[in-house]
Amino acid sequence: MAAARPPLPVSERRARALLLFCVLTVAVCGFVYELVIIALGTYLFGNSIFQVSIVLASFVSSMGLGALLAKPMLGRAVEAFVAVEAAVALAGGSSAMLLYASFAWLDLYQPTMIVVAALIGVLVGCEIPLLMSLLGRLGRREPGSSVADLLAADYLGAVVAGLAFPFLILPFLGQIQGALAVGAVNSLAGLLILWLFARELTRRARVVASAALVAVLGALALAAALAAPFEVSARQSLYDDPIVHSERTRYQDVVMTHERGTDDLRLFLNGDLQFSSKDEYRYHESLVHPAMAGRHRSVLVLGGGDGLALRELLRYPDLRRAVEVELDPRMLDLARHDQRLAELNGRSLFDPRVEVVQGDAFSWLRSRAERFDVVLLDFPDPDDAGTAKLYSAEMYELVRAALAPGGRVVVQAGSPYFAPEAFWSIERTLRTAGLHTRPYHVDVPSFGDWGFVMAAVGGPPALELAAPAPLRFLDRGVLEAAARFPRDRSRLPVEPSTLDRPRILEYERRGWRDY
Template identity: 45%
Template sequence: MTGQGGSAPHRPEADSPRDISAGKKTGAEIWLLGTTLVVAVAGLIYELIAATVSSYLLGDSVRQFSFVIGVFLSAMGVGAWASRYVGCAVQGFVRAQIGLGLIGGFAALVTFFSYAAVEAVALPLYGALIAVGLLSGMEIPLLARILGEIGAGRFRFENVLSVDYLGALVASLAFPLLIVPNLSLISAGLVFGLLNLAVAGGTLWLFRDRLGRAVWLAWGGSMAAVGAALIWSGPVAGALDARLYGDEIVWSERTEYQQIVVTRHRGRTRLFLDGAVQFDTRDEYRYHEALVHPAMAAAPRRTEVVVMGGGDGMAVREVLRWAPARVVLVDLDPAVTALFRDRDDLAALNDFALRDPRVEIVNADAFAWARDGGAAFDVAVLDLPDPKNLSLSRLYTAEFYRLLRGRLSAQGVAVTQAGSPVFAPDAFWIVARTMAEGWDVTPYRAYVPSFGMWGFVLARPEGMRLRQAAYPEGLRYLDAEVWAAAQVFDGDTGPRDGPVNRLSTHPLPRAYEAGWDAWFR
């Protein structure tokens, strides 16, 4: 067998395309090498879609990406080994492309449907991933055999591999920069399914005298199925979202950072990021008042305030009650801040806080913003996502808090949301201990029906007395008595020993996951 080691089963001479005419040989070689690039791009895109869907539905992006990559590469290895048992290389390659077009194209759609219907993710996702990996692993050995069999004058196996690796580069750049910002995961899978089917169609035409009607019929039916699914992918995705979230979807957008979904039902609005609820207008005031006002009341000065996270503007709304001179909102995703600044019905939820001339929006990573230095702030409000993975855990490390202290004035105060002391108490107290390296801290909690009992940690310079100035008028939840009670923890939620969260160790995500798993999995 040309192009790979070992022997191959006997293939009848009638199945070999070696007798292709000299005039077509160059064109066939160019087509097949170009095909190598295309299928390499498609294969890696399927892998990235699977990893993104997995992290979206199952959480912990680091773990899910690691699992998906390992399973996919292992399946590719099995597919490469199994390719030696394919009798006709051309027919095997075309059938592999048809299979990839169908399985890879429909994988995201089927996984989302399975999750919406029966909350099953692993079986459809990893089943499709293994199948796609097996078929993708066959592609390069089969292409190498075809190139060798047609007598390609410039054929070398390393040329095929070079084009394959170039395709991996193209896919890795295109996925975050072009595909995710412009296509839903369902649509992206179907688009690349059609691309695999286009490769199958071109190869069918090139070697049309070697392949029977059954392959043509299979290809035509697959094109029709995937094409129809792509045409209807918008309504289908909308129906799946409605089933997943239960309420009317008023906004759904996939950005390069996350999936944004806003729902509404009977005047109640909720924001979901990657499937996790961020606020519910029925009770968000309890969370945001508890997050913002104890820190603002504790600060000797409140002229310059920074809010990290909280792109929905709710925390900024509460900060503006204290009449600061300037508020800087640092949030990673410009799509979120734009949505809650520019869309009137959503901006009204934060009292149009993001349109206030005192508010400056900075779309940046909070860690990078703190590290870059600059003007000092009197109060820092950290309304950051839960530390469910290593990337988010960075924003709860001793190193991050050290950088943050450098962005605060000498009497600057900081507060962070710290998760649930009921559902993940070990994680909550890791955050408190970590902030205590360099600060005096006051842990406290509030009951928010959408989340359950929720925890916060207030930090101030060492030795500074904890004081509470009078709260602004019009608060619906927080007052002096509520604040006093908020600092009391019972035996189930009280202080626990444990490590400090550092960039080199990251015990926080493990504690967070273990706590929530114990309650809900």
């Protein structure tokens, strides 16, 4: 006959409710750790499809291994669960700091990401069997009923985490502090189970388990206190020049640097250089002025929230209206109110001819029926799923519909030297959308050989200039040369990119892999 178990500190019904609450809590924690690893990798590298796939594969497969490893521990489920919670609190809580350090100082991010995801997955996989064993101790119930209750709590935890991460944890705590806070929650879950089943343990076991969890909480608190200087130091190590502005917005990681003793201001989004004030005029003159050689009373700018393309547009006195559509409101705030950037863009966002719209360019085009003489697409390079849709045939079909008769569109298309497949895929995708193209490229020292594609409906638009005053870089001779491509960078037989088949991601990855 089985020995009677010691009494619980609360009624059996309440104990069951607390245990199921613990199931929900650890499910939230495990899911948040996944999201932290995915989000950090996406910020640092782009290519969110790759990050999601690798993290999920490592995490979920390791959960299966953890479930098997938990089987020998079921006889001492309380002690085992407390130990697992202490370990997962440390591993998951410190995951963001560890990954950031491996990227900033060791250049070992990808292997570290896989190891961390697998380790957390093993520990999370141990939790459910141990909790199921503890749930079985609380009264006589059908096993199927207990499994249903446990899985319901587990799945609800995934919902809670999925909502809490983007709307609460990321905006208010960030990834590093958020992971540390969730680690503390894991420790508290361990303390809850320890209190609930304390009478099943010896006094010595209770003291050791309590001390371990409290020590973990102390370690996480210390890490939280050091997180801010750690992040500043790690982030600065990624850039040659001093960081003068840094923030992680809802959409991207925004960093500006300023070289001491010079006027070189640089903007980085998710670690990728967007411009250097030393030569950004070459890029923006080449993006804007060829398209402005035709009719240009109304212009639509998609992306380009730094205001630099607008600066070039506003040179034209006969421009009546320019609409700027930018996804990230913090980028617009920076362009308006940061003195360095506002001086560089000529305070273009305050011009009365400019209408600023905060929103997703793809969705905005779908909801509007306006037509424009010129449409400029000045998006970051297509290195993740979010930006890949902005280089799709479906996007360019929306752009074509937004063109007034005789209108022109220009797309920044990356480097025909470093990523030729991506460049020519953009050109091919524009043609697939029913536009006639005119590719060209110029030298921008900060980027190297950089390309653009101008397109129109009736036929290939001519490369011309009609600027109201001489430009710093672009003239007719430079523009004529820009239309010529050397034999080793001539048109390639590539496929268009679509929402269903975002080929641009693979072309972009292959192009920049060795640089």
